[in-house]
Amino acid sequence: xxxxxxxxxxxxxxxxxxxxxxxxxxxxxxxxxxxxxxxxxxxxxxxxxxxxxxxxxxxxxxxxxxxxxxxxxxxxxxxxxxxxxxxxxxxxxxxxxxxxxxxxxxxxxxxxxxxxxxxxxxxxxxxxxxxxxxxxxxxxxxxxxxxxxxxxxxxxxxxxxxxxxxxxxxxxx
Amino acid sequence: xxxxxxxxxxxxxxxxxxxxxxxxxxxxxxxxxxxxxxxxxxxxxxxxxxxxxxxxxxxxxxxxxxxxxxxxxxxxxxxxxxxxxxxxxxxxxxxxxxxx
Amino acid sequence: xxxxxxxxxxxxxxxxxxxxxxxxxxxxxxxxxxxxxxxxxxxxxxxxxxxxxxxxxxxxxxxxxxxxxxxxxxxxxxxxxxxxxxxxxxxxxxxxxxxxxxxxxxxxxxxxxxxxxxxxxxxxxxxxxxxxxxxxxxxxxxxxxxxxxxxxxxxxxxxxxxxxxxxxxxxxxxxxxxxxxxxxxxxxxxxxxxxxxxxxxxxxxxxxxxxxxxxxxxxxxxxxxxxxxxxxxxxxxxxxxxxxxxxxxxxxxxxxxxxxxxxxxxxxxxxxxxxxxxxxxxxxxxxxxxxxxxxxxxxxxxxxxxxxxxxxxxxxxxxxxxxxxxxxxxxxxxxxxxxxxxxxxxxxxxxxxxxxxxxxxxxxxxxxxxxxxxxxxxxxxxxxxxxxxxxxxxxxxxxxxxxxxxxxxxxxxxxxxxxxxxxxxxxxxxxxxxxxxxxxxxxxxxxxxxxxxxxxxxxxxxxxxxxxxxxxxxxxxxxxxxxxxxxxxxxxxxxxxxxxxxxxxxxxxxxxxxxxxxxxxxxxxxxxxxxxxxxxxxxxxxxxxxxxxxxxxxxxxxxxxxxxxxxxxxxxxxxxxxxxxxxxxxxxxxxxxxxxxxxxxxxxxxxxxxxxxxxxxxxxxxxxxxxxxxxxxxxxxxxxxxxxxxxxxxxxxxxxxxxxxxxxxxxxxxxxxxxxxxxxxxxxxxxxxxxxxxxxxxxxxx
Numbered sequence: 001x002x003x004x005x006x007x008x009x010x011x012x013x014x015x016x017x018x019x020x021x022x023x024x025x026x027x028x029x030x031x032x033x034x035x036x037x038x039x040x041x042x043x044x045x046x047x048x049x050x051x052x053x054x055x056x057x058x059x060x061x062x063x064x065x066x067x068x069x070x071x072x073x074x075x076x077x078x079x080x081x082x083x084x085x086x087x088x089x090x091x092x093x094x095x096x097x098x099x100x101x102x103x104x105x106x107x108x109x110x111x112x113x114x115x116x117x118x119x120x121x122x123x124x125x126x127x128x129x130x131x132x133x134x135x136x137x138x139x140x141x142x143x144x145x146x147x148x149x150x151x152x153x154x155x156x157x158x159x160x161x162x163x164x165x166x167x168x169x170x171x172x173x
Numbered sequence: 174x175x176x177x178x179x180x181x182x183x184x185x186x187x188x189x190x191x192x193x194x195x196x197x198x199x200x201x202x203x204x205x206x207x208x209x210x211x212x213x214x215x216x217x218x219x220x221x222x223x224x225x226x227x228x229x230x231x232x233x234x235x236x237x238x239x240x241x242x243x244x245x246x247x248x249x250x251x252x253x254x255x256x257x258x259x260x261x262x263x264x265x266x267x268x269x270x271x272x273x
Numbered sequence: 274x275x276x277x278x279x280x281x282x283x284x285x286x287x288x289x290x291x292x293x294x295x296x297x298x299x300x301x302x303x304x305x306x307x308x309x310x311x312x313x314x315x316x317x318x319x320x321x322x323x324x325x326x327x328x329x330x331x332x333x334x335x336x337x338x339x340x341x342x343x344x345x346x347x348x349x350x351x352x353x354x355x356x357x358x359x360x361x362x363x364x365x366x367x368x369x370x371x372x373x374x375x376x377x378x379x380x381x382x383x384x385x386x387x388x389x390x391x392x393x394x395x396x397x398x399x400x401x402x403x404x405x406x407x408x409x410x411x412x413x414x415x416x417x418x419x420x421x422x423x424x425x426x427x428x429x430x431x432x433x434x435x436x437x438x439x440x441x442x443x444x445x446x447x448x449x450x451x452x453x454x455x456x457x458x459x460x461x462x463x464x465x466x467x468x469x470x471x472x473x474x475x476x477x478x479x480x481x482x483x484x485x486x487x488x489x490x491x492x493x494x495x496x497x498x499x500x501x502x503x504x505x506x507x508x509x510x511x512x513x514x515x516x517x518x519x520x521x522x523x524x525x526x527x528x529x530x531x532x533x534x535x536x537x538x539x540x541x542x543x544x545x546x547x548x549x550x551x552x553x554x555x556x557x558x559x560x561x562x563x564x565x566x567x568x569x570x571x572x573x574x575x576x577x578x579x580x581x582x583x584x585x586x587x588x589x590x591x592x593x594x595x596x597x598x599x600x601x602x603x604x605x606x607x608x609x610x611x612x613x614x615x616x617x618x619x620x621x622x623x624x625x626x627x628x629x630x631x632x633x634x635x636x637x638x639x640x641x642x643x644x645x646x647x648x649x650x651x652x653x654x655x656x657x658x659x660x661x662x663x664x665x666x667x668x669x670x671x672x673x674x675x676x677x678x679x680x681x682x683x684x685x686x687x688x689x690x691x692x693x694x695x696x697x698x699x700x701x702x703x704x705x706x707x708x709x710x711x712x713x714x715x716x717x718x719x720x721x722x723x724x725x726x727x728x729x730x731x732x733x734x735x736x737x738x739x740x741x742x743x744x745x746x747x748x749x750x751x752x753x754x755x756x757x758x759x760x761x762x763x764x765x766x767x768x769x770x771x772x773x774x775x776x777x778x779x780x781x782x783x784x785x786x787x788x789x790x791x792x793x794x795x796x797x798x799x800x801x802x803x804x805x806x807x808x809x810x811x812x813x814x815x816x817x818x819x820x821x822x823x824x825x826x827x828x829x830x831x832x833x834x835x836x837x838x839x840x841x842x843x844x845x846x847x848x849x850x851x852x853x854x855x856x857x858x859x860x861x862x863x864x865x866x867x868x869x870x871x872x873x874x875x876x877x878x879x880x881x882x883x884x885x886x887x888x889x890x891x892x893x894x895x896x897x898x899x900x901x902x903x904x905x906x907x908x909x910x911x912x913x914x915x916x917x918x919x920x921x922x923x924x925x926x927x928x929x930x931x932x933x934x935x936x937x938x939x940x941x942x943x944x945x946x947x948x949x950x951x952x953x954x955x956x957x958x959x960x961x962x963x964x965x966x967x968x969x970x971x972x973x974x975x
Contacts, residue, residue, distance in 0.1 A: 022194065023194045042217055070246075099189075153241065154243065160247075192961055195957050
């Protein structure tokens with residue numbers, strides 16, 4: 001039992017717990033908050049895995065931007081509590097399926113011999129400037145086209161959001 | 174040292190919880206959050222693999238996934254707002270206009 | 274053709290012109306005849322025939338110059354299929370040139386005669402189209418007859434054989450829309466059909482002979498056939514017997530022998546020149562020519578020869594007896610022709626080919642003479658009748674009944690009104706009766722002599738026939754030319770024009786002198802030596818005074834007897850034949866041709882009609898149409914289409930299947946429609962299910 005493993009197990013428990021909390025909370029605001037916690041835990045995992053850039057992106061984009069947007073919408077619509085919360089019986093079929101799914105994927109993982117190596121703290125992560133340079137080079141050379149497509153996607157999403165939510169003028173009267 | 178398999182299993186569990194959320198909850202906002210959770214679990218698996226094989230590609234994918242997720246949320250929430258404005262409810266069980 | 278390199282072929286290259294000249298003649302008349310005058314049409318046709326005669330003479334000269342060598346001229350290939358190789362090859366040898374000379378010579382004279390005759394024919398009525406057609410047919414006949422006699426193979430002979438049969442049909446039925454008296458009727462057409470059909474029976478026999486020949490002897494070419502026949506006769510004699518007997522059927526059809534002679538008397542329905550040319554002088558002798566040509570086959574099988582001889586002899590006698598009882602001037606001559614053809618067939622059957630050919634030649638002369646003279650008589654009577662009609666006549670006889678200018682009972686006393694015709698007719702009669710020194714005496718005598726030496730039965734039959742021949746000819750002479758006119762028309766009969774009598778005079782001269790061709794004296798067997806080139810065994814017999822004496826005595830006796838009966842006390846108007854009372858039933862038989870036609874009708878024709886009716890009414894209509902077609906085929910079809918196909922296959926099976934298909938689709942879509950319930954979560958569940966299943970598949974996949 002190394003420090004790494006202990007840390008992983010603790011964080012894993014936190015991640016699963018917060019995920020379940022998001023799932024089971026009756027109040028949507030609680031769910032959102034649980035999810036923020038979950039995202040933060042995952043960001044820690046990223047750091048452990050030697051991906052500090054992704055970890056930062058996770059915190060800023062997910063926890064910062066997306067979840068705030070969620071909370072904003074929940075409160076805007078007053079949808080903290082919606083009627084028709086699931087009964088326990090509602091969980092039987094989906095949970096059964098989910099269980100099967102988990103077991104299947106675990107079995108698949110074991111039987112097909114996915115790389116079973118261990119995660120060592122890479123040296124590159126210590127030198128984060130070097131790492132970021134590599135990241136940037138990859139994004140703007142090898143993955144330039146997907147990068148640009150993504151930027152267009154974001155633009156389209158922005159336009160779409162504006163079109164969907166803007167008030168129609170005059171026409172409705 | 175943590176075996177990669179642990180991360181994968183964790184990712185699977187988180188993904189399944191997210192899937193359960195989509196299947197069980199009737200609040201579209203929570204369903205959306207569950208989808209975010211599923212995306213995150215996938216991201217986690219990719220980053221784990223990326224570290225295991227010492228390649229940056231996985232992280233780059235994750236970067237793209239985050240960007241797409243942001244766009245998705247923007248449009249998705251706009252849709253939910255619009256649906257609420259037109260029907261004054263966001264219970265997905267009351268929406269079946271696409272019934273065949 | 275290999276021979277042509279070594280020996281001079283002389284005028285052989287002209288051989289195809291035997292056929293081409295008449296064809297050119299008929300084409301000129303056919304194409305330009307419409308713009309030509311009546312005389313021009315006749316003379317073009319006569320010139321074409323005359324040109325063929327000139328070619329024949331030149332060919333005969335060439336054969337003579339080549340010392341009887343067989344000369345062949347191949348015009349064009351005809352059929353080359355497998356083993357079968359037939360060419361259009363003309364053959365000039367002594368036998369074929371003899372026939373060519375007779376055909377074109379007599380033919381030309383008859384053409385010239387016809388120019389006058391057809392103009393005078395009461396049925397002519399200035400119908401130039403029909404006049405032209407007559408000469409076209411005559412030229413066509415000459416062309417076909419030339420193919421027949423000049424062909425170098427049985428197939429080419431057969432082409433001519435069928436061609437002359439066609440011309441015979443066309444010319445017998447020349448006045449197809451009237452009878453011999455010009456009344457509207459199908460009598461002439463029926464006579465033509467009778468001739469054609471009877472000939473078909475004979476031709477069928479000829480064809481069978483041809484097939485058998487090719488099957489067993491492997492060729493149609495004369496010399497190849499004869500060569501092969503010698504060997505086959507040794508191993509399989511029945512083949513030659515069968516070929517020769519089948520050929521005899523053809524001969525019986527074409528040369529009017531028992532049992533197929535019945536068409537020839539009816540063929541007198543044709544215009545008189547046709548009767549003379551086709552049905553006396555040339556075409557009907559084709560059978561005799563065929564047997565002579567096939568002499569090498571017949572020589573191999575004495576049994577067949579005997580049958581041929583007996584058929585000929587029986588025909589000679591049988592026809593002669595019928596001739597005695599006839600009243601129509603041309604019918605008497607027709608039966609006489611059958612009888613004389615019997616003589617010829619008997620002669621060639623006995624192997625006396627030279628005698629047969631000799632009689633063929635002389636018969637062509639005197640029988641043509643007789644027929645044409647009879648035509649002249651008929652024309653004379655018609656003129657008399659015409660004269661009466663225009664000058665009031667005595668009692669307007671032509672109104673009461675139709676006048677038959679061919680009926681001897683209407684004649685009498687023509688000796689005074691038509692003297693030229695009378696003398697010409699006398700010459701013909703004497704030649705036919707076999708009175709010394711006319712041509713018929715020599716040729717008939719030669720046949721009788723041969724028969725007396727080899728076939729006593731045939732000799733007796735032919736002698737009796739010769740007696741009857743003289744008798745009926747005597748009867749005819751007395752009835753037609755002596756006594757008093759029994760009809761006003763006969764009293765006012767007029768002599769014919771020179772264009773009609775001139776050819777007759779030539780024929781009369783030939784009838785008198787024709788015997789010189791083959792006198793039975795040493796050094797005078799001209800025809801015999803000539804034909805010896807072709808026919809290898811020729812028996813040159815000296816004159817046998819006993820046979821000649823008996824036949825002459827018989828002929829003279831017959832003439833005297835006929836004088837006693839018909840001449841001493843001439844018939845008066847309306848009097849029945851003096852023989853009718855003493856002979857009774859026998860004469861009735863002679864008068865009615867021994868009821869052979871009636872018998873044929875009863876036995877063959879009516880049965881044939883019955884069979885046809887049966888086939889038509891029962892087999893075809895009731896069985897085939899009503900039962901097989903309507904009931905079985907149409908019924909089955911209806912049943913099949915309505916019940917089986919429509920009701921079951923279509924309605925029940927196919928319709929059901931597609932209805933079911935449609936219902937199944939409806940049901941399936943109605944069912945699956947419910948899957949699309951519009952609830953997001955249920956879609957998500959299906960996705961989840963799908964993921965589970967796909968993962969499961971990946972796990973379980975080997």
